[in-house]
Amino acid sequence: MLDAEIKPDDSPTRHKRRAIIICNLGGPDRPESVRPFLFNLFSDRNILPLPAWLRIPLAAFISTMRAPYTRKMYERLGGRSILIEQTEAQARAIEAVAAARGQDVKVMIAMRYWHPLAAETIAALEEFAPEEIVVMPLYPQFSATTTATILEQLRTAAKQRGLTAKISTICCYPRLDGFVAATARMIAPQLAKLTASGHKARLLLSAHGLPKKLIARGDPYQWQVEQTAAAIADALKSSVNDLDWQVCYQSRLGPVMWLGPSVEEELERAGRDKVGVVIAPIAFVSEHLETVVELDEAMKEFASQHGVPAYERAAAVGIAPEFIDAICDLAEQAAGGEHVHCHGGVRLCPREFGLCPHAG
Numbered sequence: 001m002l003d004a005e006i007k008p009d010d011s012p013t014r015h016k017r018r019a020i021i022i023c024n025l026g027g028p029d030r031p032e033s034v035r036p037f038l039f040n041l042f043s044d045r046n047i048l049p050l051p052a053w054l055r056i057p058l059a060a061f062i063s064t065m066r067a068p069y070t071r072k073m074y075e076r077l078g079g080r081s082i083l084i085e086q087t088e089a090q091a092r093a094i095e096a097v098a099a100a101r102g103q104d105v106k107v108m109i110a111m112r113y114w115h116p117l118a119a120e121t122i123a124a125l126e127e128f129a130p131e132e133i134v135v136m137p138l139y140p141q142f143s144a145t146t147t148a149t150i151l152e153q154l155r156t157a158a159k160q161r162g163l164t165a166k167i168s169t170i171c172c173y174p175r176l177d178g179f180v181a182a183t184a185r186m187i188a189p190q191l192a193k194l195t196a197s198g199h200k201a202r203l204l205l206s207a208h209g210l211p212k213k214l215i216a217r218g219d220p221y222q223w224q225v226e227q228t229a230a231a232i233a234d235a236l237k238s239s240v241n242d243l244d245w246q247v248c249y250q251s252r253l254g255p256v257m258w259l260g261p262s263v264e265e266e267l268e269r270a271g272r273d274k275v276g277v278v279i280a281p282i283a284f285v286s287e288h289l290e291t292v293v294e295l296d297e298a299m300k301e302f303a304s305q306h307g308v309p310a311y312e313r314a315a316a317v318g319i320a321p322e323f324i325d326a327i328c329d330l331a332e333q334a335a336g337g338e339h340v341h342c343h344g345g346v347r348l349c350p351r352e353f354g355l356c357p358h359a360g
Helices: 002-006 031-042 052-075 083-100 118-128 147-161 177-196 212-216 221-237 263-273 289-305 321-334
Strands: 018-024 105-111 132-137 166-172 201-208 245-250 276-281 311-313 340-342
Touching (some): 083 105, 083 321, 105 118, 118 147, 132 147, 147 166, 166 321, 201 221, 201 263, 221 245, 245 263, 263 276, 321 340
Parallel strands (some): 018 105, 132 166
């Protein structure tokens, strides 16, 4: 009788062996990886929605042409992306919280455009033999160009390996309390620093840009970014009087029309208004090229050139305890099924957004 009572399978409180796959863009691990990384990026049909016969040679051309410039950008980070290190730290932080909750959880990393790729991650899961899998993109806001493409890769890899564990996926969490709270906590001291030095302060909440034509096709990204920004502003208003804030978009590429206003446009406006700026990434949860090089260096110099009297940048949430706790809560809520899960468990996007994964 005693043996039966202590068998794990007979315990009603036993936690199932769970794998959490956290997903991100990925980045080159050495200078020689830059061109193949770019090729993987531009050959993705979600990035270049063209027929394969045109997309593949075009991706080869773009990646070859852009590689020298991109390699120089990564030289400022030591010749490689720092994203994998950031994501590894987040994985270990999630495991630590899960272990403290008494859960049997292993966190794996899957990157979309460079190693570890989805197929490698799914293959590595076999040794752990999870009973359930939760896929957690590290993109708070859903887009077909980010979340959808890595989920597609993971599903394909799981099917090819004959994976039998139940897989649930998180599609978005733009207003997740812990994410919002951690972001607001990163911003508040930067705003205080500007005001203490006598500057009027404007908060720029920056997200990676997308072409407008993708939004017109029903991608909910812009709507979700605005949801995130409004939630962060609400979180700050209790401690910041007359908060002046604006959503803006960075990292434009190519001649198509992109979401606006751009970071550059907003910095020019701040220069005309003679207000200091705090810029905060709200679509990135880790530091990488777009924050450390683009925001910390290029945009800071741009701000100085356009008369912005002060410029500060709030850090990405990284392993902030509020964020990691909230991610673990979200994984628990989503686990145990074979479904797509939004923060709160229900569809967030208005019906007009046909590319929302709940649209079907």
